[in-house]
Amino acid sequence: MTLIAQFLLVNVHFVLSLLAALVMFSVAWLYFDAWLNSKDIKEGYKILGFILLSISFVVQSTIIEQSLLEHSLLGAETSNMLRALFRVSGYLILIIGQIVIPLQPLPAYRKKGAKKSKKTSTAALVVPFLGLTAVQLSSFSFPLLAILVAFLYLRRSTVGMENHLKIIALSFFILAFSELTGLAYLFRSSDNITIVNIVAPFGPLWILERVLLAVAMFVLGRWAWSYLFKRLETQLFIIFTTSILCIFLITTIFFTFASLNNLRGDILESLETDVGVLSYTIGSKKAEVLSDAQLVAQNSETISAILETDKTRLENLAVPILLAKRQVSLVIVSDSGAVLMRAEEPERTGDSLSDDPLVKRALSGNGVVSVITKEGVMAPVVSVQAAVPVLSESEIVGAVVLGTDIDHAFVDGVKKKTGLDASIYADNVKSATTFIAPDGKSRNREN
Numbered sequence: 385m386t387l388i389a390q391f392l393l394v395n396v397h398f399v400l401s402l403l404a405a406l407v408m409f410s411v412a413w414l415y416f417d418a419w420l421n422s423k424d425i426k427e428g429y430k431i432l433g434f435i436l437l438s439i440s441f442v443v444q445s446t447i448i449e450q451s452l453l454e455h456s457l458l459g460a461e462t463s464n465m466l467r468a469l470f471r472v473s474g475y476l477i478l479i480i481g482q483i484v485i486p487l488q489p490l491p492a493y494r495k496k497g498a499k500k501s502k503k504t505s506t507a508a509l510v511v512p513f514l515g516l517t518a519v520q521l522s523s524f525s526f527p528l529l530a531i532l533v534a535f536l537y538l539r540r541s542t543v544g545m546e547n548h549l550k551i552i553a554l555s556f557f558i559l560a561f562s563e564l565t566g567l568a569y570l571f572r573s574s575d576n577i578t579i580v581n582i583v584a585p586f587g588p589l590w591i592l593e594r595v596l597l598a599v600a601m602f603v604l605g606r607w608a609w610s611y612l613f614k615r616l617e618t619q620l621f622i623i624f625t626t627s628i629l630c631i632f633l634i635t636t637i638f639f640t641f642a643s644l645n646n647l648r649g650d651i652l653e654s655l656e657t658d659v660g661v662l663s664y665t666i667g668s669k670k671a672e673v674l675s676d677a678q679l680v681a682q683n684s685e686t687i688s689a690i691l692e693t694d695k696t697r698l699e700n701l702a703v704p705i706l707l708a709k710r711q712v713s714l715v716i717v718s719d720s721g722a723v724l725m726r727a728e729e730p731e732r733t734g735d736s737l738s739d740d741p742l743v744k745r746a747l748s749g750n751g752v753v754s755v756i757t758k759e760g761v762m763a764p765v766v767s768v769q770a771a772v773p774v775l776s777e778s779e780i781v782g783a784v785v786l787g788t789d790i791d792h793a794f795v796d797g798v799k800k801k802t803g804l805d806a807s808i809y810a811d812n813v814k815s816a817t818t819f820i821a822p823d824g825k826s827r828n829r830e831n
Contacts, residue, residue, distance in 0.1 A: 393586050394448055400594050400601070401445035407605040408438035411552075414608055429481025436474030443467045475529035482536035487544035524567065530560035548607075555604035562596035565589050658804050665798050666755065666768070669788065674753040674770040676709050677786035680716075681772045690716065690774055690782040695725055695733060702727035712767070713787040717743060719780055737785070746771035746783035755790075757810040764810035766790040791816050 412434035419427045443466045534556035541549040568583035568590065583589050680686055680702070689697040698716055706714045706727040714727035721738025737743045745752040751772040757764050769787035773780045795806045799818045807817040820826070 390586060393591075397448075397594060398445050400597055401441045403605075404597060404601045405438045405441035405445070407601045407608065408434045408441060410608040411604065412438060414611055426481065426485050429477050429484065433474045433476075433478035433481060436470045436477060440467050440470035440474060443470060472525055472529065475525075475533055478533050479529065479536060482533070482540060487540060526563035526566065527560045530556050530563050534560060551603060551607040555600045555607070558596055558600035558603065562593050562600060565593040565596065568593070658806070661802055661804055662798065662806055666790065669768050669790075669794070670753045670755070670770070673711070673768050673786055673788055674751065674772070676705075676711065677753075677770040677772045677784050678751065680705055680714070680786065681774045681784040686716070686784070687774055687776050687781065690718065690724060691776060693718070693724065698725035699727070699730045703730065709786075711786055711788045713769075713785070715785040716774075716782060717747075717785070718782050719747060721747065721783075724782070740771075740785075742769055742771035742785060743783055746773045746785070747780060749773055749780060763813050763815050765815050766808050766810045792818075 412431050415427065415430040415434065419431060443463055447463045447467070534553045537549045537553035537556060540546050541553060568587075571579055571583045574580055574583075581587060683701070685697065685701055688694075689701065702714050702716060702725050712728065714725075715723060715737065716725045717723055717737055721736050721740075721743055723733050723735050723737060726732050738747075742752055742754060742756075751770070753768065753770040756767055756769055758767050759765070767787050767789050769785060771783055771785045774782040774784060790808050795808060795816050795818045798804055798806060805818045807819065808815050
């Protein structure tokens with residue numbers, strides 16, 4: 385997923401969470417307005433419950449799941465702990481409030497039908513609490529508590545007289561499904577790639593959770609607004625608060641989007657420059673290796689030793705050159721491709737490199753330099769190798785193959801001169817890097 389798409393979805397998460405906080409606060413304000421008339425302390429449970437839920441959604445808005453900002457603004461652990469604390473407390477206080485506040489009695493013509501439904505509702509209140517532990521409450525209690533709140537409101541609207549509370553019950557039912565899909569993060573460490581893709585941040589379940597939250601808040605907000613609309617002072621307060629929130633969100637998103645575009649442009653421009661610097665450095669290294677190989681191939685002593693197949697003279701020539709030039713390998717072959725000398729392993733001779741593409745090109749009369757990948761001890765290694773023909777009176781008598789590795793020392797040298805951090809990959813595996821692991825010593829080889 386592109387950075388822009390992630391940015392937009394993060395802002396959707398932020399806006400929905402703050403919208404949910406505003407809706408919960410509106411309901412709390414509505415209950416507070418009703419409490420001013422009765423001053424019944426039991427009614428305070430509803431006010432406190434919705435305020436705690438509102439705070440929990442404010443905290444939830446700070447949790448950012450994005451590669452650019454992968455940590456919460458308050459810290460992932462802190463945010464999740466505070467969200468769980470306020471969310472669970474809010475649900476529990478709403479549940480307690482629904483239990484301690486007696487139902488409004490039904491009229492006589494509905495009491496007969498209410499007895500049966502009351503028995504069913506009471507059973508529904510007990511079941512969700514069975515078998516819950518502290519760990520389950522912190523990890524899995526959100527949907528259970530939300531659906532329990534929904535059942536209690538449904539019970540109050542069916543067994544009792546408060547039929548208007550069915551809308552709140554519906555909104556909490558939808559919210560419970562949103563909370564349930566939110567548990568998808570528990571499966572993000574799965575080894576099944578299909579499951580990981582489904583539960584990943586910004587994946588299908590992540591989006592479904594936000595859609596359900598938006599629907600739940602729309603239902604609940606519409607209900608609250610229908611009552612707040614009848615109170616002019618409260619209505620003005622909510623309008624003023626909502627307007628400030630909208631202006632803040634629009635301004636923040638606009639300027640953040642503009643800053644992100646500028647940042648992306650600067651990063652791409654810087655990256656283009658860095659790639660150019662690294663490409664130029666590798667190009668210079670290729671020219672250097674080719675020049676050193678030509679120097680060895682044009683040495684009269686080298687030509688004479690190849691013609692005489694004098695391995696001792698070749699060793700005395702090749703080993704000092706390999707050390708002086710600080711290269712990794714220096715191989716001299718005959719016109720048939722047989723190895724006459726390996727400066728890095730003088731005793732290892734006699735095998736053939738006639739199938740090597742570089743050697744073939746050199747023995748055909750063309751000097752060539754290339755970047756290749758070869759096996760290493762810990763990981764594949766990127767190497768610059770040059771092969772040039774050895775000529776005696778315009779006749780090809782052999783070839784010289786000189787190579788150097790693009791290793792940690794190479795990228796460290798680039799960083800020392802240019803300040804550029806770089807990583808070199810061989811067959812999609814990091815082979816050299818300037819980045820240091822958290823232990824401060826070893827190289828970071830994570831791909």
